[in-house]
Amino acid sequence: MKVAVLKGGRSLERQVSLRSGAQIEDALQRLGHETVVIDVGPELVKQVRAARPDVAFIALHGRDGEDGAVQELLGAIGVPYTGSGPSACIRCADKVLAKHLMRDAGIPTPEFHSFNETAFRELGAAAALKDIEASLGFPLVVKPAGQGSALGIKFARSSEEVPSALLAAFSYDRKVLLERYIQGRDLAVSVLDSEMSSTAAQPTAQPLALPVVEAVPREEDFYDFEARYQIGRTAFVCPAELPLLLAARAQQLALEVYALLGCRGFARVDLMLEDGSGELWVLETNAIPGFTETSLLPQAADAAGIGFDELVSRILLSAPAR
């Protein structure tokens, strides 16, 4: 099969995407596929057309790749691609939208409030901050709505720290959210579609929740961008040491979220296990999680006995089924 690996792009996660793309390319070649690597830019459509791939493997993170834009384009020019379609990408990329959907569906997600710049500039949203702080408590988390990695995530420990935390988050997106901080353990559940039956005329995909991964930060206060992509900065435990029922509950939640957001192929759902209460909270879903050597999806697949090449192969085969 001829596969176009789309990587790079101009999002802030470009470097991570290049590493993901390189890993995927290697795997595809080991699997005997012909690969064309495309560093996504203004020539994308022309390059994909010229390459005439059977399928595009999207290894982009952040803007364009994860927000549905590239999927929309590939759909328009009739090139099958891996992973979720535009609508699911949009729902995942916008944390605020995803959290609203989860809240409405009764899936536990930390209490939050979201505003865009206009709300502050034109609606005097700042006057509401005191109430929000009172309801969320301190520390509270401030996040850009649309950033896939931990870039721009700030923790405000007091009222005084809120404006500059908001300002920082607004550096990455025109919309931000303030969220209750959950003190606890950082968990991730990756979900992978697997075919129910290869003999059926119309094979149906059945999502499979992979073993839970726990990320244990070593040096930093919080699980940050730097730690997330570097060997040695964060310890990953997979499968996470959790009571069986709790692990099953985390996996169940991940599958519910995966279905709710309409994901396909694969995705990674990030959760917190709250200290004390033992409650699970869903933070966000990544439509295209990393494929780097320290990424959680390959680790989780590995723990489930699915090697990297097989993982890539399964994701690839799930693509033309759409």
Place this chain on the structure above:
Amino acid sequence: MDDGGRRARPAAHELARYESLFAARTHGMRSSAMREMMALTERPEVISLAGGLPDTSTFPPELYAQLMAHVAADSTARALQYGPTGGMAVVMEGIVEVMAAEGTMVDLEDIIVTTGGQQVIDLVCKTLIDPGDVIVAEAPTYPGAVPTFGAYEADVVQIEMDDEGMPIDALEAALDELQAQGRRPKFIYTIPNFQNPGGVTMSLERRRQLVELARERELLVLEDNPYGLLRYEGEALPTLYSLDASSAGRGGASDLVIYLGTFSKILSPGVRLGWAVAPRPVLEKLNLGKQGADLCSSSVTQLFVAAYLREQDWMGYIHTLRDLYRRRRDTMLDALEEHFGEHSRWTKPQGGLFIWATLPEYIDTTDLLARALESEDVAFVPGRAAYMDGRGASSMRLNFAGIREEDIREGIRRIGKVVGEQVGLFGTLTESPPPPASPPSATSSASGAPPASPPAAVPPAEHPSKPKPLADVVELPQRRRARGR
């Protein structure tokens, strides 16, 4: 890993195996969000004021061709061969001349030729620093030294600069506090001329005091001087090396200053040639360290540089660079005045490559860079890169030397636009009008320093007679005259 294939991918569970192989010091080697973002500055549409680059396009191509042809004709076999670890004598002779141009007399025997000035920093750490050893540096300090210090697991104490460089009383206080803990720094790292990134120059008095203090306390000083010859105005000041050597009457050699020089800024960073002048016992260790690192620096480029220094008007080329960079500096200062004025302060360097600008403390320049790249296609170095301890968050380093004037103007305009937006937004977030920029006066010394509190060892410099803080306005008589015309 078992199949040994080049493309073999480590399975996830094998990562732990790699991790157990990494040396403990690699934990100090940090990748960072900032570095991830810096990769984006390579996009062609981005105006990057982030580089540390001189402008090599000013070097005449025909001269380069002529010199290389000369090297080929005269010494092909030598150029293609290993050379002595300490460097070729022909290039050392040139180094002696270059240093003499700054009034520093050195002996050929005291020089080691290195692969860029960066190698000197690495070799000095390699030979002097055990994990946990103390290095005293300026705050902010050269961002390129930060990972080197980190890799050798040094404990770096940074002394906040004002507009005369490192305050010696603050340095003394820091040394006293270290002494009370039974610790003694292995060396003091300073860039006395047009400091990178601060843009400030250490005053003559401070230089004398520093040398005096180092002698009293028997401390080594690493004097990093890449830009000394790139002075655009004002009088040249003596190097720490020469101050120590002459006052001690040691026949021209200092026994406490390790001098770092480089051809990167006065000729080319591409030749990767620098040098150190060091006390003999240190020099011998540096030499041993270099053997292990790369045996010798490139013979090709040493012969090229030697021929250039011997046959060409290299001082003339430095004059060309000075004229060019002076204009670019002035362009950047004017642009800053126009687009940054209200919210920010910046240094006005008398030479070198960089201006250090400090924004209101509520702006984090790492985040600002994300927005600047995303919405305005412009880049700078966030101030945190120049600190080991997370300070510097509201500052940025701006390179003017390697950028065309129209790009300087446009780049500063774009950054100014983003800063203006953030200032306005902050006003709405706090339900208050944007706070005015700190006035450039001695009374604002507390806010003149980068925002986080200085290390406990450093007393606040609040004496009214003291020099103004680093980011405050430094007088520029020449430019005033020019404007008055």
